Amino acid sequence: MDKPVIILGAKGIAQAALEIFNSNEVVTYGFLDEDKSLHGTEINVVPVLGHTEDEGFLKLIGKKCEAFVAVDDNKYREFLVKMLNDVRKVQPVNAIHKTSFISSDAAIGHGNFINSRVGLGTAVKMGSHCILHTGAIIDHQADLGDFVQIGAGSIINSGVKISKGAFVGSGAVIVSGISIGKNARVGAGSVVISDVKDGETVFGNPAAPIKK
Template sequence: MTQILLVAASGLARETLASIRSSRRNSGGDDVVGFLDDDEALHGLVLDGVPVLGGVGVAARRPERLLLCAGQGRGRAALEDRLVKLGVDESRYAVHVHPSVMVGGGSRIGAGSIVLAGSVLTGDVTVGRQTVLMPNTVLTHDDVLGDHVTTAAGVTVAGRVHIGSRSYLGMQASVRQDVRVGRDAVVGMGSVVLHDVPDGQTWAGNPARQLPQNSPLTEGVRS
């Protein structure tokens, strides 16, 4: 059994905790022993039966494996960079894949990534480090997701799509085959992406088009 610390006592952390517990009921496996969060008001509290053991820096002094649970990719990237400076390397990170997930042949999932229930990686899919696939994400053949990507529930990606690091795809968004979504891009919920999305842009609609940088869709996604 692998003991895990969830870094950031966030909504994603609670979802990940529930997924790990569900996995244990089905097949045994990992155990979450604590949260780490820099909010001192949380230190010593017990959330969903799991204690908050201290700030993020505590990870460097403990032996457990880690999962970064900041909800957005930039937050996970910042946490990872901070922990590197404290001597935490890639070997410390767990990977969580719910037992209901289908992972096809030739697919690879990077260190620290979290794949929640009902997701499908059909074949030869590459998922980078610290990437989060929320429930019922579908990635089809030869897709490549960079590091710190987030797909919300129900995202569907056709074949040979490249999604850049730290990008966010909203609930029920879909992406056509052979499209590239750039780094730090945002795709709004329910959007249908038919063309390449440049780095740093926000697209939404059916078909998806670029939105202004001050669009409400970008609020909270780029943090």
């Protein structure tokens, strides 16, 4: 990446995103965040410049800078991505740690956060704006939709399909061939041996739906 990057968000995964760009010798121009108390502060000597919707800084994106959206909350993440698409006519770049492994025939979209020691196997398909935390394993032919989040150390086995907006907690195991529905949630440490419906939350070994 030739241009420096502006990171939208200065909390949660933002500092990890900075480390990822540092690992790839990409210059981070600064952070933007909606929390005014952070403006004028620094994260590892990189300044928090202003608000995520500050046109003065946003106008740099696509011309002098690239952008990466480092926001954990999916709704706000989607809002910022749409703003970049509509207003700046750009797609956020991927943040991929140099210690991760991505198969040569895996296909990934835009704006994904892929932390250290993540593995993406043969023929994996991953959409855009996903968050894959440290050490997650995505085995061959798994299919991840947009805005999916996978916790640290989770194992997504071969042929698993995870739909848009789903969340898989740290250390979970999804056995081969399972489907996880849109906006579903899998609790940390769970072992999922049957399909999870849209919007459903499951937990345990074996994972079972949590009654609301």
